[in-house]
Amino acid sequence: MITGKNYIGNDLTATGDSTYATFNPKENTQTDWKLFEATEDEINKAAQKAKDAFAGYKDLSGAKKAEFLIAIAEEIEALGDELIETYMIESGLPEGRARGERGRTMSQLKSFATLLQEGSWVEATIDTAQPDREPLPKVDIRKMLVPIGPIAVFGSSNFPFAFSTAGGDTASALAAGCPVIVKSHPMHAATGELVSSAVIKAAKRTGMPDGVFSNLNSSGIEVGKKLVLHPSIKGVGFTGSIKGGMALYRLANEREEPIPVFAEMGSINPVVVFPSALEDKEANWAQKYAGSITLGAGQFCTNPGLILGIEGETMNSFIKKLGEEISQLDPTCMLHPNIHKNFESGKQELSNQGGVDVVAEYTADASPNFAKQKVLSIAGAEFLKNPKLHEEVFGPFSIVVRCTDANELNAVIGRLEGQLTGTLLGDESEMSTYTDTIDALQSKVGRIIFNGVPTGVEVCPSMQHGGPFPASSDSRFTSVGTSAIKRWVRPVSFQNWPHDLLPDALKNNNPLNLMRLLNGEHTNTKVS
Numbered sequence: 001m002i003t004g005k006n007y008i009g010n011d012l013t014a015t016g017d018s019t020y021a022t023f024n025p026k027e028n029t030q031t032d033w034k035l036f037e038a039t040e041d042e043i044n045k046a047a048q049k050a051k052d053a054f055a056g057y058k059d060l061s062g063a064k065k066a067e068f069l070i071a072i073a074e075e076i077e078a079l080g081d082e083l084i085e086t087y088m089i090e091s092g093l094p095e096g097r098a099r100g101e102r103g104r105t106m107s108q109l110k111s112f113a114t115l116l117q118e119g120s121w122v123e124a125t126i127d128t129a130q131p132d133r134e135p136l137p138k139v140d141i142r143k144m145l146v147p148i149g150p151i152a153v154f155g156s157s158n159f160p161f162a163f164s165t166a167g168g169d170t171a172s173a174l175a176a177g178c179p180v181i182v183k184s185h186p187m188h189a190a191t192g193e194l195v196s197s198a199v200i201k202a203a204k205r206t207g208m209p210d211g212v213f214s215n216l217n218s219s220g221i222e223v224g225k226k227l228v229l230h231p232s233i234k235g236v237g238f239t240g241s242i243k244g245g246m247a248l249y250r251l252a253n254e255r256e257e258p259i260p261v262f263a264e265m266g267s268i269n270p271v272v273v274f275p276s277a278l279e280d281k282e283a284n285w286a287q288k289y290a291g292s293i294t295l296g297a298g299q300f301c302t303n304p305g306l307i308l309g310i311e312g313e314t315m316n317s318f319i320k321k322l323g324e325e326i327s328q329l330d331p332t333c334m335l336h337p338n339i340h341k342n343f344e345s346g347k348q349e350l351s352n353q354g355g356v357d358v359v360a361e362y363t364a365d366a367s368p369n370f371a372k373q374k375v376l377s378i379a380g381a382e383f384l385k386n387p388k389l390h391e392e393v394f395g396p397f398s399i400v401v402r403c404t405d406a407n408e409l410n411a412v413i414g415r416l417e418g419q420l421t422g423t424l425l426g427d428e429s430e431m432s433t434y435t436d437t438i439d440a441l442q443s444k445v446g447r448i449i450f451n452g453v454p455t456g457v458e459v460c461p462s463m464q465h466g467g468p469f470p471a472s473s474d475s476r477f478t479s480v481g482t483s484a485i486k487r488w489v490r491p492v493s494f495q496n497w498p499h500d501l502l503p504d505a506l507k508n509n510n511p512l513n514l515m516r517l518l519n520g521e522h523t524n525t526k527v528s
Contacts, residue, residue: 002193035219053210058146075205083195105167142494154183161195164185173488180214239301268419270413270416271304277451290325307399307400327361357376406436406437413437
């Protein structure tokens with residue numbers, strides 16, 4: 001049941017008078033759910049509860065926290081069709097996407113549970129004492145990762161499950177031992193409340209402290225600002241626009257105690273097409289990239305917004321086939337009228353730039369909030385002169401850049417900002433000819449793909465979903481995969497510490513049976 005209230009720890013509250021409603025973009029109508037904006041008092045109570053919960057939650061065993069994460073996945077699944085239907089109403093996305101994303105969200109939670117059960121992620125390091133060392137004795141030093149404190153998570157618009165209430169940021173923070181306060185995304189706040197109810201049920205079921213999770217409603221920016229500025233908050237997770245991410249980043253750094261903001265922001269995900277890719281697979285790549293550009297109405301952070309190649313007959317033929325393929329696809333619904341409006345505005349602005357040719361554009365009538373895909377083409381020299389063309393258009397839109405040669409291709413890549421992904425299409429034997437291009441692309445991205453499409457992010461330990469600025473605020477970290485846990489921890493060394501007072505991960509007898517770095521050697525043996 002959707003109440004529209006805020007979860008302040010285990011309590012559902014609505015102490016304020018300000019309300020708002022979500023929107024059904026497919027029906028182009030407002031929903032009937034009334035959501036209550038969180039008040040300053042509710043924000044303060046959620047933060048205090050999170051601070052109090054941290055005192056006990058941080059010291060729970062990995063097995064106990066894993067039990068909690070698995071319970072969240074089970075409670076999400078138990079919500080059944082009501083959750084799927086609410087997701088579809090608020091996002092305009094189809095049932096298959098809803099069920100697939102729910103599955104991904106549950107899988108993420110279970111992956112972190114597995115990580116906790118094994119335990120070596122804490123990176124326990126032990127350098128034992130050498131009291132007889134000359135000229136000075138060596139002290140006993142032991143180090144491990146520990147959680148930093150309560151985390152504020154901002155839900156994303158385009159993934160109401162996987163990057164929102166119980167998504168990757170929340171799952172990784174809870175796994176690290178950090179309580180979470182979610183600032184629910186206003187476009188799918190009812191979905192967020194249902195998922196929050198699952199988290200709270202799981203917390204009660206597994207005996208977690210009250211305040212380990214809260215969910216705050218807000219249609220604007222004030223609740224988020226107050227949350228980031230609250231002294232009990234020790235880190236921020238965000239997925240969204242460059243403007244939004246940088247606003248939070250600046251806010252967090254203006255605090256008396258600055259805190260880290262891990263923001264995943266804009267990306268146009270350049271694709272480099274080498275000549276060999278078009279010799280016998282031209283039609284194949286045209287079809288695949290038409291599908292990738294329009295997948296989910298282009299509302300993926302890994303949407304291929306830029307395709308680069310060297311001018312010639314094969315490149316011209318590929319551009320023509322890409323246009324033919326993308327013109328045959330029916331438009332799909334975007335997440336919200338505001339997102340559709342911004343897409344149309346951005347698409348038109350780039351279409352009006354000098355030197356731009358239209359490759360393909362859907363011109364037939366479409367329902368309100370349905371995105372009409374478009375592909376442009378421009379010469380490399382013109383692209384280099386116009387930074388406006390380097391900007392992301394969130395939706396089914398892409399620009400093909402025709403470069404005169406490899407030098408111009410490398411120059412174009414060199415001018416790009418940091419990206420989440422970069423893709424290379426071609427034969428392995430051709431790669432040695434373009435080593436400079438490959439190096440240039442690798443320096444700009446967090447994930448480099450060979451003969452594939454950037455859309456589709458595998459949730460696994462090897463995934464890097466983050467890249468040089470402005471793709472993310474810190475390219476050393478990922479928001480997808482189990483390594484995401486490292487955003488919410490810090491290393492602490494224990495020097496000459498009484499053995500019985502050491503964390504279990506650092507004790508001589510290794511009661512958790514962890515792989516540890518013991519005097520420079522990776523081993524799970526005991527300290528003799």
